[in-house]
Amino acid sequence: MSETANLALPLVQASQAQKHVTVNEALIRLDAAAQLVLEAVDLDTPPVTVVDGACYGIGTVPTDDWVGHAGQVAVGDNGGWSFFDPRRGWRAWNAGSGRALVWSGAGWRREGLDAAASGASARFETIEILHTISAGPENTTAMVIPAGVTLFAASARVVTAITGAASTWRLGEAGATDRFGSGLGLGAGSFGTGLLGQPQGYYTPSPLVITGEGGDLAGGAVRLALHYIAFDLPGG
Helix, strand or coil: CCECCCCCCECCCCCCCCHHHHHHHHHHHHHHHCCCEEEEEEECCCCCCCCCCCEEEECCCCCHHHCCCCCCEEEEECCEEEEECCCCCCEEEECCCCEEEEECCCCEEECCEEECCCCCEEEEEEEEEEEECCCECEEEEEEEECCCEEEEEEEEEEEEEEEECCCEEEEEECCECCCCCCCECCCCCCEECCEEEEEEEECCCEEEEEEEECCCEEEEEEEEEEEEEEEECCCC
16 A cells, blocks of 8 residues: 555655655645645646645646646645645635635535535525626626526625615616615615525526616615525536
8 A cells, every 4th residue: 555545645665765755745735635725726727836835626627737637636845736636525715715615526616515426416605796886877787696596685785885866776687676675775884685585596697787766876886695506417
Protein backbone atom coordinates (compact mmCIF):
# COMPACT_ATOMS: atom_id res chain seq x y z
CA MET A 1 0.00 0.00 0.00
CA SER A 2 1.57 3.25 -1.15
CA GLU A 3 -1.12 5.77 -0.17
CA THR A 4 -4.05 6.20 2.21
CA ALA A 5 -7.52 5.04 1.17
CA ASN A 6 -9.48 8.29 1.55
CA LEU A 7 -7.22 11.26 0.84
CA ALA A 8 -4.61 9.33 -1.22
CA LEU A 9 -1.87 10.68 1.03
CA PRO A 10 1.50 9.13 0.11
CA LEU A 11 2.88 6.73 2.69
CA VAL A 12 6.51 6.36 3.73
CA GLN A 13 7.82 3.01 2.55
CA ALA A 14 10.25 0.74 4.37
CA SER A 15 13.89 1.78 3.91
CA GLN A 16 12.78 4.77 1.82
CA ALA A 17 15.30 7.54 1.24
CA GLN A 18 14.29 11.22 1.42
CA LYS A 19 11.35 10.40 3.71
CA HIS A 20 10.70 14.05 4.37
CA VAL A 21 9.64 14.55 0.74
CA THR A 22 6.80 12.03 1.09
CA VAL A 23 5.76 13.34 4.50
CA ASN A 24 5.72 16.94 3.30
CA GLU A 25 3.63 16.04 0.24
CA ALA A 26 1.09 14.31 2.48
CA LEU A 27 0.96 17.29 4.84
CA ILE A 28 0.37 19.71 1.96
CA ARG A 29 -2.63 17.71 0.75
CA LEU A 30 -3.98 17.29 4.27
CA ASP A 31 -3.52 21.00 4.97
CA ALA A 32 -5.64 21.78 1.90
CA ALA A 33 -8.35 19.13 2.34
CA ALA A 34 -9.08 19.89 6.00
CA GLN A 35 -11.44 22.90 6.16
CA LEU A 36 -11.26 23.11 2.36
CA VAL A 37 -11.49 26.63 0.89
CA LEU A 38 -11.70 26.99 -2.91
CA GLU A 39 -10.65 30.24 -4.51
CA ALA A 40 -12.77 29.33 -7.56
CA VAL A 41 -14.64 26.33 -8.96
CA ASP A 42 -15.15 24.95 -12.49
CA LEU A 43 -11.91 26.65 -13.48
CA ASP A 44 -10.11 25.21 -16.52
CA THR A 45 -7.11 27.55 -16.83
CA PRO A 46 -4.59 27.71 -13.98
CA PRO A 47 -3.94 31.17 -12.53
CA VAL A 48 -0.78 32.83 -13.79
CA THR A 49 0.59 33.26 -10.26
CA VAL A 50 0.73 30.17 -8.07
CA VAL A 51 0.08 30.94 -4.40
CA ASP A 52 1.17 28.13 -2.09
CA GLY A 53 -1.84 26.60 -0.34
CA ALA A 54 -4.43 28.20 -2.63
CA CYS A 55 -7.01 25.64 -3.81
CA TYR A 56 -9.11 25.53 -6.98
CA GLY A 57 -11.90 23.25 -8.19
CA ILE A 58 -10.81 22.20 -11.69
CA GLY A 59 -13.38 22.19 -14.50
CA THR A 60 -14.09 19.57 -17.16
CA VAL A 61 -11.61 20.70 -19.86
CA PRO A 62 -8.47 21.79 -18.00
CA THR A 63 -5.52 23.32 -19.82
CA ASP A 64 -1.78 23.84 -19.30
CA ASP A 65 -0.48 22.38 -16.01
CA TRP A 66 -3.96 21.07 -15.15
CA VAL A 67 -4.39 18.82 -18.21
CA GLY A 68 -5.47 15.34 -17.10
CA HIS A 69 -6.84 16.54 -13.75
CA ALA A 70 -10.48 17.31 -14.62
CA GLY A 71 -12.73 17.44 -11.55
CA GLN A 72 -9.85 17.35 -9.10
CA VAL A 73 -8.76 19.97 -6.57
CA ALA A 74 -5.51 21.77 -7.43
CA VAL A 75 -3.36 23.02 -4.57
CA GLY A 76 -0.55 25.53 -5.00
CA ASP A 77 2.61 23.70 -3.95
CA ASN A 78 6.04 25.33 -3.94
CA GLY A 79 5.39 27.19 -7.19
CA GLY A 80 3.70 24.20 -8.82
CA TRP A 81 0.58 22.12 -8.24
CA SER A 82 -0.55 19.11 -6.23
CA PHE A 83 -3.86 17.41 -6.95
CA PHE A 84 -6.39 15.26 -5.16
CA ASP A 85 -9.84 13.85 -5.88
CA PRO A 86 -12.78 15.14 -3.80
CA ARG A 87 -15.18 12.48 -2.59
CA ARG A 88 -18.95 12.67 -2.76
CA GLY A 89 -20.33 14.56 0.23
CA TRP A 90 -17.20 16.65 0.83
CA ARG A 91 -17.90 20.24 1.74
CA ALA A 92 -15.92 23.33 0.82
CA TRP A 93 -16.17 27.08 1.12
CA ASN A 94 -16.16 29.08 -2.13
CA ALA A 95 -14.09 32.16 -1.30
CA GLY A 96 -15.16 33.87 -4.52
CA SER A 97 -18.92 33.70 -3.94
CA GLY A 98 -18.92 33.37 -0.14
CA ARG A 99 -21.02 30.19 -0.32
CA ALA A 100 -20.80 26.68 1.07
CA LEU A 101 -20.47 23.94 -1.57
CA VAL A 102 -20.90 20.17 -1.67
CA TRP A 103 -19.17 17.75 -4.07
CA SER A 104 -22.02 15.80 -5.69
CA GLY A 105 -19.77 13.28 -7.42
CA ALA A 106 -20.11 15.21 -10.68
CA GLY A 107 -19.32 18.77 -9.62
CA TRP A 108 -19.37 21.36 -6.85
CA ARG A 109 -22.95 22.31 -5.94
CA ARG A 110 -24.29 24.80 -3.42
CA GLU A 111 -24.97 23.58 0.11
CA GLY A 112 -28.48 22.26 0.64
CA LEU A 113 -27.99 19.47 -1.88
CA ASP A 114 -29.90 16.21 -1.95
CA ALA A 115 -28.53 13.95 -4.69
CA ALA A 116 -29.22 10.50 -6.13
CA ALA A 117 -26.49 8.08 -7.15
CA SER A 118 -26.67 9.14 -10.81
CA GLY A 119 -26.12 12.81 -9.98
CA ALA A 120 -29.78 13.87 -10.10
CA SER A 121 -30.25 16.45 -7.38
CA ALA A 122 -32.38 19.16 -5.86
CA ARG A 123 -30.94 22.09 -3.94
CA PHE A 124 -32.23 25.19 -2.24
CA GLU A 125 -30.56 28.37 -3.49
CA THR A 126 -30.63 32.06 -2.60
CA ILE A 127 -29.09 34.65 -4.91
CA GLU A 128 -29.01 38.44 -4.49
CA ILE A 129 -28.00 41.69 -6.16
CA LEU A 130 -27.87 45.36 -5.22
CA HIS A 131 -30.03 47.31 -7.69
CA THR A 132 -29.48 51.04 -8.13
CA ILE A 133 -32.76 52.79 -8.95
CA SER A 134 -32.82 54.68 -12.25
CA ALA A 135 -35.24 57.50 -12.99
CA GLY A 136 -38.58 56.55 -14.51
CA PRO A 137 -41.91 54.89 -13.75
CA GLU A 138 -40.35 51.44 -13.41
CA ASN A 139 -37.03 49.60 -13.43
CA THR A 140 -36.41 46.23 -15.07
CA THR A 141 -33.61 44.83 -12.94
CA ALA A 142 -30.67 42.56 -13.71
CA MET A 143 -32.09 40.09 -11.17
CA VAL A 144 -33.63 37.28 -13.22
CA ILE A 145 -35.63 34.33 -11.94
CA PRO A 146 -33.84 31.42 -13.68
CA ALA A 147 -35.64 28.98 -15.94
CA GLY A 148 -36.30 25.54 -14.50
CA VAL A 149 -36.67 26.47 -10.83
CA THR A 150 -39.48 26.50 -8.29
CA LEU A 151 -39.62 29.91 -6.62
CA PHE A 152 -40.72 30.41 -3.02
CA ALA A 153 -40.07 34.13 -2.52
CA ALA A 154 -38.48 37.28 -3.90
CA SER A 155 -37.45 39.49 -0.99
CA ALA A 156 -36.14 43.05 -0.91
CA ARG A 157 -34.68 45.67 1.42
CA VAL A 158 -34.16 49.36 0.71
CA VAL A 159 -30.47 50.11 1.26
CA THR A 160 -30.52 53.77 0.21
CA ALA A 161 -33.80 55.69 0.47
CA ILE A 162 -35.81 55.74 -2.74
CA THR A 163 -36.42 59.25 -4.07
CA GLY A 164 -38.82 60.69 -6.61
CA ALA A 165 -42.55 61.42 -6.78
CA ALA A 166 -43.54 57.83 -5.88
CA SER A 167 -45.23 57.44 -2.48
CA THR A 168 -44.62 53.68 -2.34
CA TRP A 169 -43.31 51.00 -4.70
CA ARG A 170 -44.07 47.46 -5.72
CA LEU A 171 -42.01 44.44 -6.73
CA GLY A 172 -42.97 41.89 -9.36
CA GLU A 173 -42.29 40.83 -12.91
CA ALA A 174 -43.64 41.68 -16.37
CA GLY A 175 -47.39 41.12 -16.42
CA ALA A 176 -47.60 40.84 -12.63
CA THR A 177 -45.77 43.86 -11.27
CA ASP A 178 -47.08 43.42 -7.71
CA ARG A 179 -46.52 39.65 -7.44
CA PHE A 180 -43.98 40.04 -4.62
CA GLY A 181 -45.40 43.03 -2.81
CA SER A 182 -47.00 46.46 -3.13
CA GLY A 183 -47.24 49.55 -0.95
CA LEU A 184 -43.60 49.06 0.07
CA GLY A 185 -41.82 51.81 1.99
CA LEU A 186 -39.27 54.21 0.52
CA GLY A 187 -37.00 54.71 3.53
CA ALA A 188 -33.70 52.92 4.13
CA GLY A 189 -34.39 49.67 5.96
CA SER A 190 -37.88 49.23 4.49
CA PHE A 191 -38.41 45.69 3.23
CA GLY A 192 -40.70 43.24 1.47
CA THR A 193 -40.73 39.50 2.13
CA GLY A 194 -42.31 38.60 -1.20
CA LEU A 195 -43.46 35.17 0.00
CA LEU A 196 -45.65 33.40 -2.57
CA GLY A 197 -48.86 31.77 -1.38
CA GLN A 198 -47.87 28.73 -3.46
CA PRO A 199 -44.41 27.91 -4.86
CA GLN A 200 -44.32 28.72 -8.56
CA GLY A 201 -42.44 26.93 -11.34
CA TYR A 202 -40.60 29.02 -13.96
CA TYR A 203 -39.91 27.66 -17.43
CA THR A 204 -38.36 30.78 -18.97
CA PRO A 205 -36.15 33.45 -17.34
CA SER A 206 -38.13 36.33 -15.82
CA PRO A 207 -36.53 39.63 -14.66
CA LEU A 208 -37.77 41.34 -11.51
CA VAL A 209 -39.47 44.71 -12.03
CA ILE A 210 -39.60 47.61 -9.54
CA THR A 211 -42.49 50.03 -10.13
CA GLY A 212 -43.20 53.37 -8.47
CA GLU A 213 -46.70 53.84 -7.03
CA GLY A 214 -48.24 57.31 -7.10
CA GLY A 215 -45.42 58.74 -9.22
CA ASP A 216 -42.06 58.09 -10.83
CA LEU A 217 -38.88 56.82 -9.23
CA ALA A 218 -35.74 58.98 -9.20
CA GLY A 219 -32.97 57.30 -7.21
CA GLY A 220 -31.97 55.02 -4.34
CA ALA A 221 -30.80 51.42 -4.01
CA VAL A 222 -32.57 48.15 -3.19
CA ARG A 223 -31.05 44.76 -2.40
CA LEU A 224 -33.06 41.99 -4.04
CA ALA A 225 -32.97 38.26 -3.29
CA LEU A 226 -34.53 35.17 -4.86
CA HIS A 227 -35.24 32.00 -2.87
CA TYR A 228 -35.88 28.85 -4.92
CA ILE A 229 -35.26 25.16 -5.49
CA ALA A 230 -33.12 24.19 -8.50
CA PHE A 231 -32.72 20.76 -10.05
CA ASP A 232 -30.02 18.72 -11.84
CA LEU A 233 -30.95 15.91 -14.23
CA PRO A 234 -29.91 12.27 -13.74
CA GLY A 235 -26.61 11.26 -15.28
CA GLY A 236 -26.39 8.94 -18.25
